[in-house]
Amino acid sequence: MPKLPRPGPLSRPAPPGERTNGANGANGATPVEIAKETGADVVGWVDERTGGGSFLTGLLFRKVPKGTNWFYTLGSATLFAFTFQALTGVFLAMYYTPSPTQAYGSITHLTNDVWLGEFVRGMHKWGASVMIICIFLHMGRTFFFGAYKYPRELNWVIGVVLLILTMTMSFTGYLLPFDQRSYWATIVGVNINGTGPIAGPFLSDFLRGGAEFGSTTLSRFYAIHMLLIPGAIIGLIGAHLYLVTRLGTTAPPWLKAESGDGIREERV
Ligand code: HEM
DSSP: OOOOOOOOOOOOOOOTTTTOHHHHHHHSSOOHHHHHHHHHHHHHHHHHHHHHHHHHHHHHSSSTTTTOOGGHHHHHHOOOOHHHHHHHHHHHHHOOOSTTTHHHHHHHHHHHHHHHHHHHHHHHHHHOOOOOOOOHHHHHHHTTTTSTTTTTHHHHHHHHEEEEEEEHHHHHHHHHHOHHHHHHHHHHHHHHHHHSSSSHHHHHHHHHHHSOHHHHHHHHHHHHIIHHHHHHHHHHHHHHHHHHHHHHHOOOOOOOOOOSSSOOOOOO
């Protein structure tokens, strides 16, 4: 495997007014040189105070095993889908009212009257399916490539929690339009939860926010959907990616583990 270029350590930014000399400009630098230097100065300034640059360098310039292919992009595709859901969700939240009497009306208003409202709502709705498809394909890739084995078991477990949280996200989001379909489908879903052993009845009580399905249920679903779960997902994605950077990715199973060739030795 060819050696990947690694940038040297970031240098301390020059004090203001002491830039390197270029071809022209007030201090002899071209606008492009000034732009490049300013970028490096900003990165250097942040890196000196956080050390975050080394994590980014490690993430972007890490070695990848031989045979890395398109299947390895499915995790990033899931990340992209999640980011997109978060962005479109912020715009939907600007118009949505989580009350049984106003939820449906606020969504109808968003769809019919707000500029690009229907488009953003559609992106959020279809984006949810895209995320579910991506996450399952990504899980399938890691499973069939044996990436759940030592030393990546913890990352697999974090992945399983991410999967459960993503599905809970879909479940809680489904109720929010508060139309006939979402209302009855969620009642069925909550009742199914209630059939689980021991924890089931407690879980369905918690989801309903009491014995009856009503306004508490809706605001509870909304809070879980837009605060609790996205927050947990963001934290877990951070841990997931940290482990990917630390451990690297698994070589495809059809490649034999070799040493001294840029490919990591794997214990299988
Ligand atoms: C929000 C959901 C998720 C995101 C954003 C995410 C993101 C990523 C990314 C970017 C990578 C590195 C590149 C790649 O292999 O695709 C990765 C690796 C990995 N992911 Fe995920 N992932 C998610 C869910 C899951 C799930 C549900 C599982 C399994 C249950 C899982 C298990 C793993 C494992 C074991 C690796 C290491 C792969 C290797 O060593 O080859 N992830 N993830």
